[in-house]
Amino acid sequence: MQLEISNLRKAYGATVALDGVSFTATAPQFVCMLGPSGCGKTTLLRMIAGLVAPDSGRLLLNSEDLTRVPARRRGFGIVFQSYSLFPNMTVAENIGYGLRIRGDEAQRVRIRVLELLDVIRLSELADRYPWQLSGGQQQRVALARAIAAEPRLLLLDEPLSALDAKVRTDLRTEIRNLQQQLGLLTIMVTHDQEEALTLADRVVCMRQGSIAQAGSPEDLYRRPANRFVADFMGLSNMIPLETVQKFAAQLLEGHVPSDGATACVRPEDIVLVSGGAGATVKSVQFLGNISRVQVAWPGGELVAEQPGMAALAAGANVGLAFKPGGCAWVSAS
Amino acid sequence: MGIGIVTSIGIPRARDTDRLFLILCLVVPLSALILFFVYPLATVVVHSVTEPDGRIGFGNYATVISQPNFWRATANSMVMSLATTAVSLILGLIIAFATQRCRIAGRSLVLAAVALPLLAPSLVQGLGLIFLLGRNGLVTKALGVEFNIYGFWGLLIANSLYALPQAVLIIAAALRSADARVYEAAEVLGTSKLRQFFDITLPNIKFGLLSAGFIIFTVTITDFGNAATIGGDYAILATEIYGQVVGQMNFNLGAVVGIMLLLPTMLAFYLERVATQRQFGSGSDSAVPLVPGWSPARDIPMTVVAWIIALLPLITIGIVVYASFVWLWPYRFDLTVRHYAVKIAGGYEPLWTTVQISLLAAFAGAVMLFALGFALQRLPRSLVKPVYFLSLLPAAVPGLVLGLAYILTFNAASGPWQLLYGTAALLAICNMMHYWTQGFLTTMTGLRQVPAALEETAACLGAGLPRVMREVTGPLMAQTLISVFFFLFMRSMVTLSAVIFLVTASVSVASVSIMRLDEAGFTAQAAAFATCTMAVVIVAAGVMQLSLYLLGRRRR
Ligand SMILES: Nc1ncnc2c1ncn2[C@@H]1O[C@H](COP(=O)(O)OP(=O)(O)OP(=O)(O)O)[C@@H](O)[C@H]1O
Numbered sequence: 001m002q003l004e005i006s007n008l009r010k011a012y013g014a015t016v017a018l019d020g021v022s023f024t025a026t027a028p029q030f031v032c033m034l035g036p037s038g039c040g041k042t043t044l045l046r047m048i049a050g051l052v053a054p055d056s057g058r059l060l061l062n063s064e065d066l067t068r069v070p071a072r073r074r075g076f077g078i079v080f081q082s083y084s085l086f087p088n089m090t091v092a093e094n095i096g097y098g099l100r101i102r103g104d105e106a107q108r109v110r111i112r113v114l115e116l117l118d119v120i121r122l123s124e125l126a127d128r129y130p131w132q133l134s135g136g137q138q139q140r141v142a143l144a145r146a147i148a149a150e151p152r153l154l155l156l157d158e159p160l161s162a163l164d165a166k167v168r169t170d171l172r173t174e175i176r177n178l179q180q181q182l183g184l185l186t187i188m189v190t191h192d193q194e195e196a197l198t199l200a201d202r203v204v205c206m207r208q209g210s211i212a213q214a215g216s217p218e219d220l221y222r223r224p225a226n227r228f229v230a231d232f233m234g235l236s237n238m239i240p241l242e243t244v245q246k247f248a249a250q251l252l253e254g255h256v257p258s259d260g261a262t263a264c265v266r267p268e269d270i271v272l273v274s275g276g277a278g279a280t281v282k283s284v285q286f287l288g289n290i291s292r293v294q295v296a297w298p299g300g301e302l303v304a305e306q307p308g309m310a311a312l313a314a315g316a317n318v319g320l321a322f323k324p325g326g327c328a329w330v331s332a333s
Numbered sequence: 334m335g336i337g338i339v340t341s342i343g344i345p346r347a348r349d350t351d352r353l354f355l356i357l358c359l360v361v362p363l364s365a366l367i368l369f370f371v372y373p374l375a376t377v378v379v380h381s382v383t384e385p386d387g388r389i390g391f392g393n394y395a396t397v398i399s400q401p402n403f404w405r406a407t408a409n410s411m412v413m414s415l416a417t418t419a420v421s422l423i424l425g426l427i428i429a430f431a432t433q434r435c436r437i438a439g440r441s442l443v444l445a446a447v448a449l450p451l452l453a454p455s456l457v458q459g460l461g462l463i464f465l466l467g468r469n470g471l472v473t474k475a476l477g478v479e480f481n482i483y484g485f486w487g488l489l490i491a492n493s494l495y496a497l498p499q500a501v502l503i504i505a506a507a508l509r510s511a512d513a514r515v516y517e518a519a520e521v522l523g524t525s526k527l528r529q530f531f532d533i534t535l536p537n538i539k540f541g542l543l544s545a546g547f548i549i550f551t552v553t554i555t556d557f558g559n560a561a562t563i564g565g566d567y568a569i570l571a572t573e574i575y576g577q578v579v580g581q582m583n584f585n586l587g588a589v590v591g592i593m594l595l596l597p598t599m600l601a602f603y604l605e606r607v608a609t610q611r612q613f614g615s616g617s618d619s620a621v622p623l624v625p626g627w628s629p630a631r632d633i634p635m636t637v638v639a640w641i642i643a644l645l646p647l648i649t650i651g652i653v654v655y656a657s658f659v660w661l662w663p664y665r666f667d668l669t670v671r672h673y674a675v676k677i678a679g680g681y682e683p684l685w686t687t688v689q690i691s692l693l694a695a696f697a698g699a700v701m702l703f704a705l706g707f708a709l710q711r712l713p714r715s716l717v718k719p720v721y722f723l724s725l726l727p728a729a730v731p732g733l734v735l736g737l738a739y740i741l742t743f744n745a746a747s748g749p750w751q752l753l754y755g756t757a758a759l760l761a762i763c764n765m766m767h768y769w770t771q772g773f774l775t776t777m778t779g780l781r782q783v784p785a786a787l788e789e790t791a792a793c794l795g796a797g798l799p800r801v802m803r804e805v806t807g808p809l810m811a812q813t814l815i816s817v818f819f820f821l822f823m824r825s826m827v828t829l830s831a832v833i834f835l836v837t838a839s840v841s842v843a844s845v846s847i848m849r850l851d852e853a854g855f856t857a858q859a860a861a862f863a864t865c866t867m868a869v870v871i872v873a874a875g876v877m878q879l880s881l882y883l884l885g886r887r888r889r
């Protein structure tokens with residue numbers, strides 16, 4: 001199963017929601033679309049689903065042109081953030097709805113529903129109504145309903161955003177496992193970069209209606225294509241080229257960046273040597289698994305992260321080193 | 334539907350059925366609006382400019398304007414409507430404040446009593462006042478003084494009672510939307526309760542008051558039933574139209590007066606929409622609701638005042654029911670059912686006709702409004718706006734003008750339309766159009782509360798639009814549609830103004846029977862007929878409450 005999107009564009013009056021969006025994804029990839037609010041993630045997902053028509057561009061699935069095919073004929077599964085279950089149907093009826101629409105006979109629907117109830121571990125709740133379920137249970141039912149009719153593509157629009165942190169991480173793993181088992185090409189919208197990095201095989205980072213970068217999580221984190229992606233994908237130290245040349249020439253590693261380039265150094269790639277000299281600790285934040293240390297350095301301020309509890313206190317003098325290969329150069333924009 | 338041939342591998346037929354369904358959902362109600370609202374109204378305009386010799390010109394206007402009668406009726410209409418607006422607004426504000434912001438005894442009874450006039454034909458207020466204050470009225474006899482209830486004062490009381498429920502509804506809603514936190518802040522600052530009322534409460538609901546004022550004005554200036562029973566010699570525009578058409582058979586002059594009446598109602602309706610937007614437009618539900626505490630100094634007087642006001646409609650309508658059972662008003666108060674054997678041609682036939690008409694109007698209206706709303710949610714804005722505007726217009730057209738439009742259109746018409754004239758179906762259609770706007774606004778509000786995600790999920794699961802409507806939107810809209818259905822039913826049961834011109838010897842309605850009985854001097858029988866009509870409406874209201882309750886329980 002291969003999804004190929006080329007040059008999709010959509011404008012709502014003067015707002016351009018999508019502008020020249022292209023990418024390809026192949027089963028069994030898990031693709032996460034990431035980006036700040038209003039960048040067009042939902043619009044793109046809804047366009048893939050067939051709920052929004054593009055102004056121009058094409059959408060192919062296995063080289064079948066779906067651009068003008070209505071949502072009901074695409075055979076995709078979809079899960080929205082909230083309000084996703086039919087309130088007038090029980091859990092079992094919700095899950096079997098797509099199969100009934102397809103015209104499957106009652107017996108087959110029943111068997112398939114039982115199977116899915118087992119998968120989402122809610123067999124005992126089959127006859128409940130949505131309002132009798134917790135938020136997490138509701139989203140699991142919505143997921144079961146989306147995959148019941150063996151969709152060609154699974155689309156998820158922030159399915160976990162309305163849930164609390166614990167349920168969110170649990171369900172996240174569940175979605176990932178299910179997707180792997182089924183080998184299902186899945187596209188999920190999220191605004192949580194951690195979620196994207198842990199779940200996805202491919203991340204599509206969007207900015208103002210176009211794709212800022214698409215690639216593996218590693219690519220986006222380690223080798224951001226531009227400053228926007230570097231900034232968006234977690235914390236980073238952005239050091240201008242002149243500063244690097246003056247105070248941290250080792251970051252150049254024999255590389256000659258173009259004028260106006262910025263070095264992007266992740267906090268975990270900065271090593272602080274206690275007892276050394278060259279920088280001063282400004283503050284230390286203990287975050288559980290890591291400690292975040294703010295240091296003043298002739299080139300400005302930097303953020304460093306160390307595993308566990310840092311044995312440093314504010315005011316201490318430390319030595320500063322950069323892990324080799326930990327620096328990415330991004331252009332100004 | 335341009336290309337019927339296959340484009341790539343997609344199956345265009347599927348899309349076409351959805352398209353076709355959407356077009357159907359739009360076109361059927363829209364054609365109804367155009368055929369049974371726009372076209373008749375245009376006919377009125379044409380008639381108003383058709384001179385006696387058949388030429389087009391403003392001669393009719395000149396004739397009407399040169400008549401002192403017309404100017405007297407216009408002045409009377411304005412004075413009456415403004416006076417009613419003032420009275421109903423004040424009474425409405427008191428009741429709304431007492432029930433929303435005070436803890437009064439028998440709160441729901443007060444609200445129910447005030448709402449009573451909605452369940453009865455408007456001429457019942459007139460009848461009730463005659464039984465109380467007329468020549469043979471209870472109060473008149475008890476005090477031994479003679480009032481002249483026919484005329485300005487009688488009509489003012491009747492109209493005020495009639496408009497009160499709508500005033501209370503709007504003002505109470507405006508009061509409910511206020512935020513408790515503002516008052517808590519004022520309390521902390523030590524603002525007195527009276528200052529709070531004038532500095533916070535009134536400014537907060539000013540657009541609600543305006544909106545209520547315009548509604549009262551419109552309801553009053555267009556009402557015919559009260560004026561017909563108790564107006565006496567106090568001629569107003571509505572009775573003037575009726576006189577021109579029924580008395581003098583002068584349809585074109587009636588059309589002119591109708592259009593003159595249309596001007597203030599259109600204006601009032603427009604201003605009402607603006608005021609409503611300002612009061613309720615933001616629609617933020619985040620306000621902390623105000624729960625009044627018990628304060629004897631405020632609540633005891635308010636209870637007394639509220640009950641005095643609530644007793645007015647209660648007594649006025651109650652006395653009609655009572656009078657219908659009295660042997661010979663006001664001489665022999667033995668109870669009897671003899672007046673229930675009504676001596677008018679057709680007997681109770683019109684009541685059953687009205688039930689049928691109302692069922693038809695309610696059913697057709699609810700279905701069409703649902704279909705129209707469903708289509709509007711899926712059509713481009715450029716198409717939605719004019720249809721929306723068109724759907725708001727019927728509320729601005731007085732019933733009498735609509736009725737006049739219907740005779741001018743369907744009586745005189747040649748061809749198939751003439752077949753409709755004199756049928757119950759035409760009466761049902763007329764009622765549906767008369768109350769279209771209120772039903773439309775309710776439906777749209779209901780539709781906005783249906784989460785789009787559900788309809789979209791169904792589409793992704795393969796459901797076509799007819800299926801989405803039946804299995805997803807429909808169940809979620811059930812309560813709204815029931816409300817719309819019963820609203821149309823109950824209004825159709827009691828309306829007089831729009832249908833008065835359309836009844837014939839064989840097809841007539843309850844409110845016309847009541848009016849005829851009253852005109853013929855069979856007042857007790859008119860009361861009996863009115864009581865039966867109210868009984869039907871009250872049963873309908875009960876069925877509505879029950880079905881809403883059952884639906885709500887199934888969902889919760
Ligand atoms: N139906 C619409 N009408 C008009 N503008 C729209 C519509 N849908 C989206 N937009 C606009 O298109 C842009 C992209 O919206 P979209 O919902 O795709 O953003 P998003 O990336 O999903 O944001 P969020 O993270 O907040 O959900 C926004 O500027 C939005 O205001």
Ligand SMILES: [Mg+2]
Nearest residue numbers: 041042043189
């Ligand atoms: Mg979104």
